[in-house]
Amino acid sequence: MKIELSDETVTNLVVEDLKVSYELCSEYDDKVTMDALSTVLEHYMVASEYKQWREKNERNLKDEIEEGFDTLPLITVSELKENEDGSATCTIDTSPEATRFLIEMGLLSLLEKAVDADNDEYSVA
Secondary structure, X not given: OOOOOOHHHHHHHHHHXXXXXXXXXXXXXXXXXXXXXXXXXXXXXXXXXXXXXXXXXXXXXXHHHHHHOOOOOOEEXXXXXXXXXXXXXXXXXXXXXXXXXXXXXXXXXXXXXXXXOOOOOOOOO
């Protein structure tokens, strides 16, 4: 079976994929990648469609910032016990956003250590 796609269809697929990537980056507040994707989209899209898309995303971003204050990652220390050896035992409570953030940062740190050629403690096996 042979499937042929027109240039217009391929362009539309690329544009839609870039828009999804932009939305994912906005969830992680990755402004550098968002700016790069926006620049590429500007070249792929018709000027009027790009302008409309850009305005919509700027409005959504403002709304998310205003609503974001309700969903800030929250980490609170609910119990702190000092031990005789000078260490401490700490109990923390986290919001779902903070839990996701902590897990994400922990995994990222592990991956960075695993691929660091100068780090003998971690390795990719």
